[in-house]
Amino acid sequence: MAPAEHQRLRILFVDDDRATREGYAAYLDSCGYDVTTTASGQDALRRAVEQRPSLVVLDLGLKDMDGWEVARRLKAEPITADTPIIAFTGAGLPHERISAMRAGCDRVVTKPCAPTALLEQIARCLGD
Secondary structure (H helix, E strand, C coil): CCCCCHCCCEECCCCCHHHHHHHHHHHHHHHEEEEEECCCCCHHHHHHHCCCEEEEEECCCCCCCCHHHHHHHHCCCCCCCCCCEEEEEECCCHHHHHHHHCCCCCCEECCCHHHHHHHHHHHHHHHC
């Protein structure tokens, strides 16, 4: 399910909760992914263009810019338009899921979730 060490895929993990960011990032790193984290939507946009991650895990409830706007901007940017985005949300209400998909997210995962459940969705998005 995880990539081999010699082909570490980069994940940009965006969440304004430090414990969430660090916990999931450590797990994904231990599974063989190269994980970069940020708490800011603006920083996520910059890093996505600079680092060209294989996938973005995106909290929808960011403080500086909501995740829906971040997703729309990532999909509008030619460099990141094809990058899969997993919306990572605490609510997971039906209207929120629909809005996330319309904004450009490929999947929606409700948090908290078992790290293995997130890993499974990442693998599906990346075709692993």
